[in-house]
Amino acid sequence: MNRFVKKLGFYASVFVLVSPAVLVFLWMISLSLKNELDNTAFPPVFIPNPPTLKNYVDVFAQNNFGLYLWNSILVTGGAVLLGLLVGVPAGYGIARGKAHKFAILILVARMTPALSYLIPLFLLFQITGLVGTITALVITHLVITIPIIVWIMIGYFENVPMELEDASRIDGATTWQAFRYVALPLAKPGIVVGGILAFIFSWNNFIFSVVLGGKASRTLPSAVYNSLTFEQISWGPLAAAALLVTLPVLLVTVIAQRQIVAGLSAGGLKDG
Amino acid sequence: MTSTSLPASLANAAPPGAAAASQDFTPRYWLFSLPAVLVIAAVIVFPWLFTLYMSGQDWKIGGGAEFVGLGNFAALAKDQRFIESMGHTAYFTILAVVLPIVFGTAAALVFHREFPFRGLLRTIFVMPMMATPVAVALVWTMMFHPQLGVLNYLLSLVGIGPSAWVYDPNTVIPTLVMVEVWHWTPLVMLIVLGGLAGLPREPYESALIDGANDWHMFRHITLPLVWPFIMVAIVIRTIDALKAFDTIFVITQGGPGTASETLNIFLYLQAFQFYKIGYASAVVVIFFVIIIMLSLLLLYARQKSKWNA
Structure with missing residues (x-):
């Protein structure tokens, strides 16, 4: 049990370490694939639907x-x-x-x-x-x-x-x-x-x-x-x-x- | 190349006296360095000397130059905006050194262990360090948007009220530090990871026999042994934090007002906004002295820490 908790804690720390990088890069990609309407929506639209290459x-x-x-x-x-x-x-x-x-x-x-x-x-x-x-x-x-x-x-x-x-x-x-x-x-x-x-x-x-x-x-x-x-x-x-x-x-x-x-x-x- | 070579080469170059003692400059190798010497003289040493010369001139682009001796420095000492920019720089630098060192060391301890997808995850972790600062700063700017930004939305998900991020003089520097931490924690991680790779096994084995727990082993074995590497990371982080420019310039241009105007931004504005070349050169000279003094201090601390380790 103790070992399991330790392992869980370890993977949680890996997750915490990597997520800022992932968040920023994914958000960058997401912004670049959405139309202007979705980009300025609140609450934000996370997954472009449908994705568009128009920005590029x-x-x-x-x-x-x-x-x-x-x-x-x-x-x-x-x-x-x-x-x-x-x-x-x-x-x-x-x-x-x-x-x-x-x-x-x-x-x-x-x-x-x-x-x-x-x-x-x-x-x-x-x-x-x-x-x-x-x-x-x-x-x-x-x-x-x-x-x-x-x-x-x-x-x-x-x-x-x-x-x-x-x-x-x-x-x-x-x-x-x-x-x-x-x-x-x-x-x-x-x-x-x-x-x-x-x-x-x-x-x-x-x-x-x-x-x-x-x-x-x-x-x-x-x-x-x-x-x-x-x-x-x-x-x-x-x-x-x-x-x-x-x-x-x-x-x-x-x-x-x-x-x-x-x-x-x-x-x-x-x-x- | 072994990972220990960074501190080794830095240590070799660090104390001029010690290095010069073993000097054995063989003339037949001069020619190899000659082209580089010429180029460096033109694009690096000439600018240094010219800056020093200009710092004694009252020189505005378009106007003439007039020798004022130490007049520019005297004027700087009374320039409230300059003094405040020193304060901002100190505040920014302390945070932008301490936080990446703490997080980077923790990250190195994590990535030092074996776990599935370690290589892939480490690559992702290192990517911020390589990413073009301007490009990333633009994305951060969008994320900081008070009404439409994703960060305030994420905060609201966990029940925290919106932050003004870079739009409030009180939060602008910590927010910029956050971006800096995002960029440069990986560099600290890599340097410390290099140190961890060279650690001996024996102390840990005997500590385990003595019943030491993880914290004890970190505090009394790992930390002293990797301390020289952490010192190198501190030196590099300090220099880079003092020099930070791109992110601050793109995200705030020193604003709101002058709340995030660091020495480097102040310098840029004096030189290329107001074209006060002499005045800006005096700032460069001060900047240069600060960087050299801090580096020497930190390298000295590093030499000492090696004895203690």
């Missing part, structure tokens, strides 16, 4: 959603690729060169509020005429992607045994070749993890696009936020848009759960 159609038809999706893909894609290109060798250099001070700089960069980069960069982009361009956003998103990638790669390269590279160098490989053909393939899981986390945090970023994005270069989060202020608030399309914005990130989370957990415990953590 509206999102694409009325809000230039396609353009903003493409902007997000360009900005995040660009910032992640450049971040990997620059960050992976840097992680190697720091790990092998034991450049701890540089590592601390990366950590401080990760702790600094994103807004504090924005004022100088905003002025800089104004002077150079880059405000409102995709290029400016890609450059700014490097503030997010590089620290995550470098930090994670340091951890991975520190775990690649030095002996293998030493052996290759005895066989006549240069430092570059030892990196390229020995260390890099072994650190591939780290590159995947770093890339995924950089993708998530860059995709989710809001503030950079609010300040630097123009009407045509906005990324999805700020575009959806703006649709809130410029139109009559209609919950259905807004919920549909919100769901579409966060869907890629949630899918990646589900697919790459294991890598993400590994990466976060390796110190990737979140950006600001």
Whole structure:
């Protein structure tokens, strides 16, 4: 009996833990599948009957959603690729060169509020005429992607045994070749993890696009936020848009759960 | 990658003196870091230095810049709105650190056990952390609606009267904290879960023989052993709570009035609403000092806690 009560209590606590997440996501889905009448009904209608895809159609038809999706893909894609290109060798250099001070700089960069980069960069982009361009956003998103990638790669390269590279160098490989053909393939899981986390945090970023994005270069989060202020608030399309914005990130989370957990415990953590 | 590597790498990077002692910077590895050094110098270090420079200027966009020394800081010290925003930040931060730490640790203890569908349920539990804050904030805004919101309806089901949520200066910060807790409890859970995974078995076996109950084992074995991990989570949560922006900005923009205007929101408004660049830069400098000092303090506490553990 006592064991039964304990077990029941345990499952109750699992239920309590998971339900806030379930509630919010299900409500999001529910709002996005209901017509406007049901969305503003009180008491609320929980199950869409009949479910309608009209909100999703509206999102694409009325809000230039396609353009903003493409902007997000360009900005995040660009910032992640450049971040990997620059960050992976840097992680190697720091790990092998034991450049701890540089590592601390990366950590401080990760702790600094994103807004504090924005004022100088905003002025800089104004002077150079880059405000409102995709290029400016890609450059700014490097503030997010590089620290995550470098930090994670340091951890991975520190775990690649030095002996293998030493052996290759005895066989006549240069430092570059030892990196390229020995260390890099072994650190591939780290590159995947770093890339995924950089993708998530860059995709989710809001503030950079609010300040630097123009009407045509906005990324999805700020575009959806703006649709809130410029139109009559209609919950259905807004919920549909919100769901579409966060869907890629949630899918990646589900697919790459294991890598993400590994990466976060390796110190990737979140950006600001 | 083992789950213990986070504290290990943080510990390595934490005390500059200790790390520098073992420094053996080999020049042939410089080149690997060079591109990153250049980019970081341009997009991270340059902004820092430029901000520091601007914090001494009276500079409005459209107007000219004039050197005022510490004038901006003196003005901030007298700015009631700034002082209040510090208070809001402190209130928000304390709640947004303590609650996720408590819930996250409890969640880690639950997910540490084996039970059916654990993997699936853990994925669901972790999803809020990854979800785009702006998208989720929009849904919360709809849920907070005083008349039509689902939250007040759910409250009415259990016999509680409606709450004004973010529309009342008294409840706005706790409500925003609720959203923050929803987002970031999973991160604490993951960090503590990593700590639990590395626990030795022996202490529990001997404690069982001694007739200890669950609470005793948690209090005297588990908690001291995972404490370093909890400290890491506290450091990260503190920094992130201080920096919280997206949710607050989307849901309240600092309102009603200025009731939820935190330091970060204040900073945004000064810089990009009023275009007071010098003034905002001074806020950034203060912000930066607060974050660095708190981080050092917490990392120091962590070093100490390791000795006690």
